[in-house]
Amino acid sequence: MEVREAILRRRMVRSFEDRPVDPAVVDRLLEHALHAPSAGFTQGWAFLVLTEPGERTRFWDAVFPDRRGSFGYPGLFNAGCLVVPLSHKQAYLDRYAEPDKGWADRDESRWPVPYWDLDAAMASMLILLTAVDEGLGALFFGIFGEHVDAFRAAFGVPAAFSPIGAIAVGHRARDRPSPSLDRGRRGPDDVVHRGRW
Numbered sequence: 001m002e003v004r005e006a007i008l009r010r011r012m013v014r015s016f017e018d019r020p021v022d023p024a025v026v027d028r029l030l031e032h033a034l035h036a037p038s039a040g041f042t043q044g045w046a047f048l049v050l051t052e053p054g055e056r057t058r059f060w061d062a063v064f065p066d067r068r069g070s071f072g073y074p075g076l077f078n079a080g081c082l083v084v085p086l087s088h089k090q091a092y093l094d095r096y097a098e099p100d101k102g103w104a105d106r107d108e109s110r111w112p113v114p115y116w117d118l119d120a121a122m123a124s125m126l127i128l129l130t131a132v133d134e135g136l137g138a139l140f141f142g143i144f145g146e147h148v149d150a151f152r153a154a155f156g157v158p159a160a161f162s163p164i165g166a167i168a169v170g171h172r173a174r175d176r177p178s179p180s181l182d183r184g185r186r187g188p189d190d191v192v193h194r195g196r197w
Helices: 003-009 023-033 053-063 074-078 089-095 115-133 145-155 179-183
Strands: 045-050 081-087 137-141 166-170
Touching: 003 115, 023 045, 023 081, 023 115, 045 053, 045 115, 053 081, 053 145, 081 115, 089 115, 115 137, 115 166
Parallel strands: none
Antiparallel strands: 045 081, 081 166, 137 166
16 A cells, blocks of 8 residues: 555544454554654654453553443444553653763753654554554544553553553444544645745
């Protein structure tokens, strides 16, 4: 599949068949994620991969403890693979204190945006596009603050690593589009400013 086709076909899928994802495909998702750009080539990310049914159940118990029965997209919980991208801020602060970068103080205020999260997000997009290329569906979704500690405890995630969200990957099932799509996609005239605002 051409990159253009994968980009135009990518959608957030909220309903999956209850089938495993081929381990070779999971490996390709991660291989492609590792090719994302990163500030200073820091690569300050990690990926928790959950493919076994017990692992996935533990994840949902931690991040969706009370809502599964009333959740509007119950097919989400069938996804055969969950990938949790994690960012590591200290890796970036340490990397930019190295001699080739010239900052010795590790001052977080030097960063105009949190590149540790941005770089993990770019890796996440490569996972989403690779899923399309593999003929699968995928959904990026948030792990809300009140559930982060339960997530960390369930999987032994060190405090230095922060989940930027999670990605469900699997075989698409019949899906009901999100009502958010009723807003329509903004066009170039709405968001592109050439030469000046």
